[in-house]
Amino acid sequence: MSHRYIAAIDQGTTSSRCIVFDSSGSIVSVAQKEHRQIFPRPGWVEHDAEEIWANVLDVVHGALQKMSITVHDLAAVGITNQRETTVLWDAETGRPVHNAIVWQDTRTDQLVRELAADGGQDRFREKSGLPLATYFSGPKIRWLLDNVPGVRELAEAGKVLFGTMDTWLIWKLTGKHVTDVTNASRTMLMNLRTLDWDDELLAAMDVPRAMLPEIRSSAEVYGQATGTLQGLPVASALGDQQAALFGQTCYAPGEGKCTYGTGSFLLLNTGTEPVTSANGLITTVGYRIGDQPVTYALEGAIAVTGSLVQWLRDNVGLITSAPEIETLALTVEDNGGCYFVPAFAGLFAPHWRSDARGVIAGLTGYITKGHLARAVLEATAWQTREVVDAMNADSGVELSTLKVDGGMTANNMLMQFLSDVLDVPVVRPIIAETTCLGAAYAAGLAVGFWPDVDALRQNWHRAAEWLPAMDAKTRDRGYRKWRKAVQRTMDWIDEDDE
Amino acid sequence: MPGPIQSIERAAAILRLLASGARKMGVGELATALGLPKGTVHGILRTLQHVGFVEQSQDTGKYQLGAALFHIGSSYLDANELRTRALNWSDSLAARSKESVRIGTLHEGQVLVVHHVFRPDNSSQVLEVGALLPAHASALGRVLLANDPLGQPAGAELAGFTPYTCTDPDQLRQLLAETKSRGWAAEVEEMVEGEVSVAAPIRDRRGVTVGAIGISGPIERLCDPDRAPRTELVSYVREAARAISRDLGAIPW
Ligand SMILES: Nc1ncnc2c1ncn2[C@@H]1O[C@H](COP(=O)(O)OP(=O)(O)O)[C@@H](O)[C@H]1O
Numbered sequence A: 001m002s003h004r005y006i007a008a009i010d011q012g013t014t015s016s017r018c019i020v021f022d023s024s025g026s027i028v029s030v031a032q033k034e035h036r037q038i039f040p041r042p043g044w045v046e047h048d049a050e051e052i053w054a055n056v057l058d059v060v061h062g063a064l065q066k067m068s069i070t071v072h073d074l075a076a077v078g079i080t081n082q083r084e085t086t087v088l089w090d091a092e093t094g095r096p097v098h099n100a101i102v103w104q105d106t107r108t109d110q111l112v113r114e115l116a117a118d119g120g121q122d123r124f125r126e127k128s129g130l131p132l133a134t135y136f137s138g139p140k141i142r143w144l145l146d147n148v149p150g151v152r153e154l155a156e157a158g159k160v161l162f163g164t165m166d167t168w169l170i171w172k173l174t175g176k177h178v179t180d181v182t183n184a185s186r187t188m189l190m191n192l193r194t195l196d197w198d199d200e201l202l203a204a205m206d207v208p209r210a211m212l213p214e215i216r217s218s219a220e221v222y223g224q225a226t227g228t229l230q231g232l233p234v235a236s237a238l239g240d241q242q243a244a245l246f247g248q249t250c251y252a253p254g255e256g257k258c259t260y261g262t263g264s265f266l267l268l269n270t271g272t273e274p275v276t277s278a279n280g281l282i283t284t285v286g287y288r289i290g291d292q293p294v295t296y297a298l299e300g301a302i303a304v305t306g307s308l309v310q311w312l313r314d315n316v317g318l319i320t321s322a323p324e325i326e327t328l329a330l331t332v333e334d335n336g337g338c339y340f341v342p343a344f345a346g347l348f349a350p351h352w353r354s355d356a357r358g359v360i361a362g363l364t365g366y367i368t369k370g371h372l373a374r375a376v377l378e379a380t381a382w383q384t385r386e387v388v389d390a391m392n393a394d395s396g397v398e399l400s401t402l403k404v405d406g407g408m409t410a411n412n413m414l415m416q417f418l419s420d421v422l423d424v425p426v427v428r429p430i431i432a433e434t435t436c437l438g439a440a441y442a443a444g445l446a447v448g449f450w451p452d453v454d455a456l457r458q459n460w461h462r463a464a465e466w467l468p469a470m471d472a473k474t475r476d477r478g479y480r481k482w483r484k485a486v487q488r489t490m491d492w493i494d495e496d497d498e
Numbered sequence B: 001m002p003g004p005i006q007s008i009e010r011a012a013a014i015l016r017l018l019a020s021g022a023r024k025m026g027v028g029e030l031a032t033a034l035g036l037p038k039g040t041v042h043g044i045l046r047t048l049q050h051v052g053f054v055e056q057s058q059d060t061g062k063y064q065l066g067a068a069l070f071h072i073g074s075s076y077l078d079a080n081e082l083r084t085r086a087l088n089w090s091d092s093l094a095a096r097s098k099e100s101v102r103i104g105t106l107h108e109g110q111v112l113v114v115h116h117v118f119r120p121d122n123s124s125q126v127l128e129v130g131a132l133l134p135a136h137a138s139a140l141g142r143v144l145l146a147n148d149p150l151g152q153p154a155g156a157e158l159a160g161f162t163p164y165t166c167t168d169p170d171q172l173r174q175l176l177a178e179t180k181s182r183g184w185a186a187e188v189e190e191m192v193e194g195e196v197s198v199a200a201p202i203r204d205r206r207g208v209t210v211g212a213i214g215i216s217g218p219i220e221r222l223c224d225p226d227r228a229p230r231t232e233l234v235s236y237v238r239e240a241a242r243a244i245s246r247d248l249g250a251i252p253w
């Protein structure tokens, strides 16, 4: 067989990477490239979609070169991407009409408040599964239509197209204007039950249907690549968190995982029926393989975890690389009473408060940079605790183990602390890059590289496990302080703030 | 607390002077600049030269900073960084070899385990990050000792763990030389009876060994009937070490 490998493109928030896998799901080759984070104003975050496209081509060729293989050795390529990040481009020239607006961006705050004033924050939850928040694509599209001159008319005529990053890349690769159900479920424009764009949602958001891609399944051949990857089938698309769920082989209801990257996202497979949360979680599409029934998930989205470590590196300069935070944190015994709530883009799950901003609480003259490093890492664990509590309340079952993946799982101290504050074992599978793996799995199923999901389950192995070792009193006191710190972030943004 | 030691202060002043100027300096120039007798400066320079902190030019006899000094500040790679950068390839190694994987660095004469991937059979195993292994009796340790600029610690007692443990310093020296030249190490039942480990060096962009990666497991799975480690497994270990080194910027070898 000449198609020995499957490739996956992970177009992430901080970088794009390409990983080539063999049939056992082992990594054969990796290439990665960071792109610029553009911050035009406080709260605004943009990416240059052209730069991302160039990087994606670079990393695909880079990964092939490292292994001295060619595109002909690949059975297919799968795509996974940072979700919600919104790009609009001219259908004729292929040029974006504006920088992509990134999911963390809060410029639609005012718009979201206006929409909520008329029917409440949950007015679209029944249909879309989502609370009104700056996070989702719909309001971002609306902002671009309202603020980039001339774009609305072109969009109404289908001459300016919308896409999340999956759509942008598939369009660049194959010329097809499509998205998958998981990415579409993050726009606030898709009806969770019909799996199609919803007229009422489109009208409320004032987004023309003509600019929207066709919604397809997560695993099917959307088209063949042209250009330098000529002939390569593009065979899957999943939002990064859904891809990680798929890569962790959470194929049965009740199975879930939490991925620790720029932000962190706990997803629980709820089966073929959407479950509405009463505790601040969101309802989303988990995946859909070809024409099989769709699988839904409950999600606890945390906006800022790994990016807080990056902030400490890039904006404060306390460390020179992300992993060094562990070394710095180990210079002290504990957090010294210091708590850091990184509500940089407001608070996501389970609070959904766009009026919140970050707080460092419990500061005294005693606090050193080591304590700050601890507080930064602990913030990731306490935020997870909040969404796990919400998940337990919604599902009525206590979580018994947490499956984790993502870049931050390399942090041993964090993983131990996570197990301590959740009071359950934390398990990392043998591939921390489950996001890429999930996209590869879906693409592999679509082209018959793997026969079925049972074959994929065989590849899942435990690579590390952290067991809880904190006494209940310490844990409860820590959680109490954390919650007090969270209270102090709220109601910070005023009407007249920019 | 005793006062500062004069000769160390003077040595530091010489190093600072040599570091500040773009050119090499002679003994006379240094003595004038520091207001010290030439003989004193010469004596200090001789000692600094001996430890590699300064170098003397063959033809002009002038002095400049030595190569050893540059290695001090930078040869160290943060252990947590090493783990993060090695994550993908250590996972792949465990998947391919079907054995547990460890990455180690030298820590006060012993091997500190900075990363551990379980054997991929879903059996219950305990994470050993932070554990210490004897350097002379583990494959990780032998790779690290063989590539350490300071080499095998002289006069250190070599503890025996099994009848197979190499406890003779001369024999160990021999094994380390062999390890260095062939680029990998193995230890067969020297630490634990019935257990074998194989390891190879992780190098950074200057070729400095910053850690070692290896697998370990039962002799039945890791060795041929003649007690030699299976070539296939050795090559997996070496490939993983090379892949990580490449990601750290080492020149491919
Ligand atoms: N050892 C570490 N300790 C803490 N944070 C880390 C470590 N290694 C990486 N990170 C963080 O993880 C994130 C990168 O993880 P990744 O899974 O690649 O994220 P994404 O897919 O969102 O781009 C960065 O935000 C970085 O700060």
Ligand SMILES: [Mg+2]
Pocket (backbone or CB within 6 Å): A010, A012, A013, A240, A261, A435
């Ligand atoms: Mg990611």
